[in-house]
Amino acid sequence: NAGVTQTPKFRVLKTGQSMTLLCAQDMNHEYMYWYRQDPGMGLRLIHYSVGEGTTAKGEVPDGYNVSRLKKQNFLLGLESAAPSQTSVYFCASSSGTGRYEQYFGPGTRLTVT
Amino acid sequence: GDSVTQMEGPVTLSEEAFLTINCTYTATGYPSLFWYVQYPGEGLQLLLKATKADDKGSNKGFEATYRKETTSFHLEKGSVQVSDSAVYFCALKNFNKFYFGSGTKLNVKP
Numbered sequence: 001n002a003g004v005t006q007t008p009k010f011r012v013l014k015t016g017q018s019m020t021l022l023c024a025q026d027m028n029h030e031y032m033y034w035y036r037q038d039p040g041m042g043l044r045l046i047h048y049s050v051g052e053g054t055t056a057k058g059e060v061p062d063g064y065n066v067s068r069l070k071k072q073n074f075l076l077g078l079e080s081a082a083p084s085q086t087s088v089y090f091c092a093s094s095s096g097t098g099r100y101e102q103y104f105g106p107g108t109r110l111t112v113t
Numbered sequence: 114g115d116s117v118t119q120m121e122g123p124v125t126l127s128e129e130a131f132l133t134i135n136c137t138y139t140a141t142g143y144p145s146l147f148w149y150v151q152y153p154g155e156g157l158q159l160l161l162k163a164t165k166a167d168d169k170g171s172n173k174g175f176e177a178t179y180r181k182e183t184t185s186f187h188l189e190k191g192s193v194q195v196s197d198s199a200v201y202f203c204a205l206k207n208f209n210k211f212y213f214g215s216g217t218k219l220n221v222k223p
Contacts, residue, residue: 004156031209042202042215043157050209058210090156092211101147102211104156 001026004105006091012111013081021076021108023091031094032074033058033102034066036087043090049074081112115140119203119214126193126221134188134217136177136203144207146170146179146186151200151216160188160201193221 004025013019023032030051035043045058049068063085065077074093078085088109092102120135138146145164149157161170166181175190186203198221203214 033211035213040215043211043213045210048210092157101159101162101206102157104149104158106154106156 003027004091004093004103006089006105006108008108009106010109012113013078014113015082017081018077018079019081019110020078021089021091021110023074023076023093023105024072025074025091025093025103026072027093027095027103028071029093029095029103030071031096032068033092033094034064034074034076035090035092036060036085037090037107038087046076046089081110083112086110086112115144115205115207115210115212117203117205117212117214119201119217121215122200122218124217124219126219128195128221128223129192130221132188132190132193132197132219134201134203134219136186136188136214138184138186138203138205138212140184140205140207140212142207144205146177147204147206147211148175148177148186148188149202149204149213151202153199157202193219195221195223197221 033048034046047066052071091105094102147162148160150160161172163170163179169178200216
């Protein structure tokens, strides 16, 4: 199993450009999550999904959109990138509620100039 | 709302020293608690977990006990190694959502 994969690994954008980050998992997990990690702030939840076709807002959803058209994929979109969105983005998946832990992808480092 | 607070770093120790990283939480209901570890340039990996009060999670010499009375889940290791150098995150899971602490960087010197 590849686990959780993310593409791309690195990206540089100019202010106002758009892009989509792709997360894929091969563990048949129902739940998927997008986080951003900034220095000294730990992980902050952007959006999450509890199943195919569903999405919900997390702690810091503004400026991002997501889609979960297939169970194995969770896309994070930036329609008009801003320098404040410079961060490392992590995708994670989980098999269910309760005691189940999350499995993380390797991250995408995004720089917006 | 739910939250996790963990001690600020960095923590610098000599090899074979005893490690404690403090973690306290605020949550309604009965959350599950986790410790994750992040090595440079990588994603987070689960280190250990505990799903109910008084449970002890353990892995690779690390331990943490779910203390509901003190709302704590402190990470301990009796003898750290250079290879333990990483960032450690305390987290809780409640109602489909995870909440992470800000992370504690551990540096272990030979």
